[in-house]
Amino acid sequence: MLFSGKLNKLRTLALGMVFIGVIVMYIGYAAFAGFLGSWFASNAIIMTFFLIVGFLCVMGSTVMYMWLGIVSTKATQVYCPSCGKVTKVVGMKDECMFCKQLLSLDPADAPENRHHT
Structure with a gap:
């Protein structure tokens, strides 16, 4: 019953955005630490890009959760x-x-x- 109702569908999307954001940030750190090859190692620009994109996904999810809370009360x-x-x-x-x-x-x-x- 995870996808029944509009509110639950949007909450599931927001939860997915949290996981995607964390995974993107982890990929950025792994690239900086050298786990994804020597070309990405110690490249602060790539790490910063991935961390910012991941952070924006998590913040977008937070805004979506707040909006869904308002919609749910009404x-x-x-x-x-x-x-x-x-x-x-x-x-x-x-x-x-x-x-x-x-x-x-x-x-x-x-x-x-x-x-x-």
């Missing part, structure tokens, strides 16, 4: 008709975070066979 909470759990809907259509049931806030998408009492 998202509409609904009960999923399939699993009965409370989930958040971002926008007009989204998936349940637990069972991937498609949910909609648009009345035009409501099922027509529902009995009114």
Whole structure:
């Protein structure tokens, strides 16, 4: 259920950006230390470039997490008709975070066979 719902998809992307940033920074340090060949060894420009790119990935992820926190607090909470759990809907259509049931806030998408009492 890692990729169900818009919020979880974006959180997974932000987590991936953290890992990519750390890996890029590690590659920059490994190049500087000489683990990637003698041409890269002690080349501060290459190391600086990789460290800056990796740092920007991690900072971009941090900004994305902060933005997702704001979006999450303003998202509409609904009960999923399939699993009965409370989930958040971002926008007009989204998936349940637990069972991937498609949910909609648009009345035009409501099922027509529902009995009114």
